Amino acid sequence: MAEALVRFEGVRKAYGPAAGGYAVKQLDLEVMRGELLTLLGPSGSGKTTTLMMLAGFEQPSEGKIMLEGRDIARLPPHKRGIGVVFQSYALFPHMSVAENVAFPLEVRGVPKPDRAARVARALAAVRLENFGDRRPAQMSGGQQQRVALARAMVFEPPIVLLDEPLGALDKALREEMQFEIRDIHQRLGVTMMYVTHDQQEALTLSDRIAVFEGGLIRQLAPPRAIYDSPANAFVAGFVGENNRLPGKVLAVEDNEARVALDCGLDVTARAADTLAPGARCLVTIRPERVAVAAVSATELGEGAMPAVLREAIFQGDHVRLKLALGDGGEVVAKRPAGGGALPEPGSVASVAWEAGHALAFAAA
Numbered sequence: 001m002a003e004a005l006v007r008f009e010g011v012r013k014a015y016g017p018a019a020g021g022y023a024v025k026q027l028d029l030e031v032m033r034g035e036l037l038t039l040l041g042p043s044g045s046g047k048t049t050t051l052m053m054l055a056g057f058e059q060p061s062e063g064k065i066m067l068e069g070r071d072i073a074r075l076p077p078h079k080r081g082i083g084v085v086f087q088s089y090a091l092f093p094h095m096s097v098a099e100n101v102a103f104p105l106e107v108r109g110v111p112k113p114d115r116a117a118r119v120a121r122a123l124a125a126v127r128l129e130n131f132g133d134r135r136p137a138q139m140s141g142g143q144q145q146r147v148a149l150a151r152a153m154v155f156e157p158p159i160v161l162l163d164e165p166l167g168a169l170d171k172a173l174r175e176e177m178q179f180e181i182r183d184i185h186q187r188l189g190v191t192m193m194y195v196t197h198d199q200q201e202a203l204t205l206s207d208r209i210a211v212f213e214g215g216l217i218r219q220l221a222p223p224r225a226i227y228d229s230p231a232n233a234f235v236a237g238f239v240g241e242n243n244r245l246p247g248k249v250l251a252v253e254d255n256e257a258r259v260a261l262d263c264g265l266d267v268t269a270r271a272a273d274t275l276a277p278g279a280r281c282l283v284t285i286r287p288e289r290v291a292v293a294a295v296s297a298t299e300l301g302e303g304a305m306p307a308v309l310r311e312a313i314f315q316g317d318h319v320r321l322k323l324a325l326g327d328g329g330e331v332v333a334k335r336p337a338g339g340g341a342l343p344e345p346g347s348v349a350s351v352a353w354e355a356g357h358a359l360a361f362a363a364a
Contacts (some may be wrong), residue, residue, distance in 0.1 A: 005158060005191050006031035006054065011063035011073075011214075013049050013215040017155060023049040025215035027063070031159065032207075036185045036192045041212030041239070047189045048095045050212075051161050056080050083152030087167045089144045091136040097147050098123070098132035104155045116248040122154040125188060126180075127136040142173045142180075146316050149184065166201065178204045216338060230272070231362040236284045243290070243331050245283040246363065257360040259283055263329025265305050267359035280363035289357040290333035292321055293350050294343040304350040307331070309343045314346045323351060 011027040024046040031037050039047035051060040054065060056077030065073040072080050083104075093098050096120050105115045106269045123129045126146040136144050145165055152160050161182075182205050183190055196202055202209050203223045210220045211234075219231040230236035237244060247261040257271045259281055269283045293304070307323040310330075313335065321333040321342070331351060335342070343349040 002032040002034060004030040005068060006193075007031040007064070007066040008050070008054075009064040009066065009360060011050075011053065011060045011065060013046075013053060013058065014061040015071065017274060018102065022061075022215050024060075026055075027217070029210065029217065029220070031191065031193055031234040034189050034191055034203055036182070037208040038194045038196060038206040038209045039212060040209050040239070041201065042197060043274045043330050045212035046211075047195050047197075048163060049211045051163055051193060054159075054193065055082055055084050055142045055161050067281065081155070081157050083155070083157040085145075085148045085152045085162045085202055087164045089136070089148045091144060091151075093136055095135075097128065097134050097136070097139070098134060100136065100147055100156050100172040101132075102152045104151060106156060110155075121203075125153065125184060126150045140173075141169050142177050145169070145177060149181070153188070153190060159193060162192060162194045164195055164197070166196075174201075177203075181205060186253065197276040203239075210240075211239065213238075214356060230284075230359070232273075233282050233284070233364065234271075236359060236361065241287055241332065242284045243287065245285070245325075245329060245331070247283060248277045249277050249281050249283055249360070251277055256355060259360055261326065261329060263326030265326040265329070267305075267358065268355040269360040270356055272359040273360060273362040275360060282361045283358055284361065285353050285358040286332070287320070287332045287334040289353050290331060291352045292323065292335065292342070293352075294347070295350060304352045307349045307351045309345050309347060309349050311345055312342055323349060 006337055008027045008029040011024060013024040015021045017021055027050060037214060038099055039050055041047045049058055053060050056075060060073055065070045101119045101122050102115050105118060123132060126149055128143065128146055165176050169177060178201055206223050208222055209215045209226050213234050218222060219226060219235045225234065226239050230239065236242050245261050247259040250258040250260050252275050255271050257269050257275050258266065259269060260266050267283060273279055305325065307325050310322045310324055313320045318334045318336055321335065323331050325331045
């Protein structure tokens with residue numbers, strides 16, 4: 001089994017003496033050697049504060065931060081030996097690419113002949129071996145980001161921290177760089193902690209994802225588990241698109257809940273919380289799990305629910321369907337483009353899904 005490289009033990013971070021609150025309320029987290037762990041959450045959830053505490057730019061109010069068995073919580077950043085990549089790249093414009101990458105070695109007193117060899121290896125790792133003589137202004141945003149990554153890795157730190165490093169890139173380049181970072185991580189085996197608010201980015205990159213809300217980790221798991229088996233309604237709603245249908249529990253048996261939705265329909269869902277008959281709950285179902293047919297529910301029989309198609313939006317590889325469900329309900333479905341005939345907007349349709357794909361959470 002992989003060993004823990006970093007441990008946060010009972011870490012809390014107060015806003016300030018007058019604020020009376022905590023940016024990080026209670027953090028006990030291990031980062032395993034060789035993994036890419038993503039901290040995911042909305043603005044103000046504590047993810048960036050966690051990264052900054054590990055980097056040394058913020059100090060915890062309480063608790064320990066252990067790196068390779070040593071408490072570094074009170075060490076200044078330059079004594080931690082951690083690589084950091086920022087969204088702004090922070091490259092020196094007056095230096096060449098090779099000089100930028102060599103800078104961390106120079107300040108550490110690495111001899112010049114050794115610096116050249118290590119810079120060459122770092123640039124080769126990010127596929128920029130022929131760009132050493134260029135200035136940052138002569139390179140694209142994606143190339144500059146790779147230079148920043150090479151600089152963070154050149155002195156072989158135990159962990160590299162990436163703070164929303166792709167936020168300044170356009171969509172196409174951002175997606176390309178996601179795969180580039182994933183490839184570098186897998187080829188080199190370097191431990192990485194990555195901060196983002198982009199759910200798709202987290203799913204693409206990560207070995208594990210820590211989902212933050214309100215200064216707490218709400219779930220820590222591999223991407224597929226986060227997506228398919230969210231631990232609570234917040235994670236279900238934040239990671240990927242999800243239909244959220246309120247209702248009341250009718251019965252629970254064998255981990256399945258029968259729910260009377262507020263829109264007047266009854267459904268069966270997997271009980272994701274402890275539920276009791278009569279309790280309020282929230283049923284979630286992913287749009288891609290919702291089947292839509294251009295026929296009435298009575299024609300399809302058991303499990304089908306009556307609906308009316310409100311709109312169909314072509315989005316390239318899929319069509320996004322918005323349907324009225326029951327009395328005042330609404331559900332979104334996704335179908336592959338070219339996946340067969342669809343009802344016309346305003347016409348009668350039916351929707352259905354497998355009970356195991358829907359989750360029932362206790363209402364907050």
